[in-house]
Amino acid sequence: MTEFPFGFGPPNPDDRDKKDQSGQGGSGGQQNPAEAFNQLGQMLSQLGQMLSQAGSSSGPVNYDLAKQIALQKLSGQPGFGPPADSATAVRDAVHLAEMWLDPVTILPAGATQARSWTARDWVEHTLPTWQRLCDPVARRVSGAWVEALPAEAKEAAGPLLSMVGQMGGMAFGSQLGNALAQLASEVLTSTDIGLPLGPPATAALVPANIEEFTKGLERPSSEVMVFLAAREAAHQRLFAHVPWLRQRLLGTVEEFASGIRVDTSALEQLATQVDPTNPQSIEEAMRSGMLEPQTTPEQKTALARLETLLALVEGWVDVVVGDAVGDRLPGADAMRETLRRRRASGGPAEQTFATLVGLELRxxxxxxxxxxxxxxxxxxxxxxxxxxxxxxxxVPTAEDLDEPMDFADRLGNPALEGDPIAEIERTAPHDPPETPEEK
Structure with a gap:
């Protein structure tokens, strides 16, 4: 799990030094909790006019702002668009990949269309899924401390609490926009990070990013394109023909987010770290780590379940694609290993996701x-x-990954695989035979 979940970042040492010099935030600057809450109420009142000019947004994240920031950053990058003939190249690569996949899996093709996306397209088409992933996290983070405010602080803040929520939505939106811009400049396909981010039944590749990725492989670009198309098509087969998989993956992320708990004792420091005349101080306070959530046992369970399911998806795709292209693409093994290391090392894309949703997607x-x-x-x-x-x-569990032979034996035993009564009898403890006295 990342050290600083969505909406948070490491504290700024310079800010800490300034607080120590001014007598606030250091050991000598202790403030009475009641005074801190009163100051917080005054701060909220002073923020009213500023927030009223910030524009309207609903929900815990301002997604309009996130999209605007991401697209602006991407438009400023040279070569962010795909080559003119990339649409044809993508369609041909996906079509060829589907033909090669047919003999190596019983799951039929899952994509009804193949698309060539720019980085900007990726942002626009995946934003609805990001909203589903980020909303629970942001809602818990932004709502937990408000719910914990004493009655007098809530009364002092009054309706301005909603404005503070609006500012929080802008802060989260800003962070999300920057993160999506970074991801969009790196991802190769719509399923590159293991989750079904794009529209259903759509195989999408990002040719501009693939071209950059190809530079370090010393392989023809057409070969790399077909290999990545095969991976995308294999993912789409799973997501299209395993109805529960998409919901289980996204639902587990939501379950992780719902377990977020914030140490509300940090509220005593909030008033001392926010300057009502400086809008940026709100975002800096939220990113300072003072409201950093604590990992709960429920979150650890959800994280373990998600990691296992992601490994099963990626492992299946790895095997199926290897069987499909192994004898046809000379560089297939090298590309498979490169992608394995790319995922296992937790590159910038995975680190960005960890910042967004609060967990590492590896x-x-x-x-x-x-x-x-x-x-x-x-x-x-x-x-x-x-x-x-x-x-x-x-599907196999984490324990089955430790003992694959046992799982293979159970799969090959119809009595245990298909008969739940047989499974219960196999695993239930056996009582010793009754003695004559017991009879």
Whole structure:
């Protein structure tokens, strides 16, 4: 998990030094909690006029601002658009990839259209999903401290609390916009970070980013394009024909966000760190780490479940794509290893996501998951391997990644795989036989 979840950042040492010199924020500048809350109420009142000019926004994040910032940053980058003929190249690559995937999986093609996206297109088409992912986090972070305010502080703030929420939405929107701009300049496909961010049944590639990615591979650009198209098409097959998968992935992120808890004792420092005459001080206070959420046991459980599911998705895609292109693309193995390391190292894209949603999106056990899918295919065939996706209760767990042979044995035993009563009898403790006296 990232050290500073969505809406937060590391404290600025210069700011801390200034506070120490002024007698605020240091050990000698202790302030009575009641005075701090009263000062907070006065601060909120003074912010009224400023916030009334900030524009309207609903919800915990100002997504209009986020989109505006992201698009502005991307338009300022040279070469952010794709080559003129990229649309044809993408369609041809996806079509070829689908033909190669057909013999190596029982899941049919899931994409009904292939699209060439610019970085700006990626922002526009994935923003609805980002809204679903970020809203629970921002709502918990921005709402927890307001809910914990004493009655006198709430009364002093009155309706201006909604304006503070508006300012928080602008602060979150600004952070989201900058993060999306960074992601959009790096992602290669719509499923590059493992989540179904784009519209359903749409295989989308970002040719400008792929061109930059290709420079370090020493492989023909057409070969790299087909390889990445195969990965995108494989992801789309899973998301289209495993109905529960999309909801389970996004729902687990939401579950993680719902467990956020904020240490409200930090509210005593809020008034001393905000200058009512300086709008930027609101965002700086929110990013300072003073309201940093604590990881709960429920969040750790959700995070472990998400990491396992991501590893299973990426491992399946890795195996299927390897079977589809291994004998056709000379550089396939090298590209597979490059992407594995790219995901496992937690590059800028994963770090940005960690800032946005509060967790790291790295399938740490990708290799173990790929080995498990390979074992299942070799022992039981494609139909049994891909049939595991039929229900969420059938997919391997983290423990199964530790003991892949045991999972393969259970999959090959119809009595245990398809009969829940047999499974209960297998796992339930057996009582010793009754003695004559007990009878």
């Amino acid at each position: 399938p740490r056990r990708l290799r173990a998951a790929a080995s498990l899918w390979r074992l299942l295919g070799d022992r039981h065939g494609l139909e049994a391997r891909d049939g595991v996706w039929a229900h969420p209760d059938l």
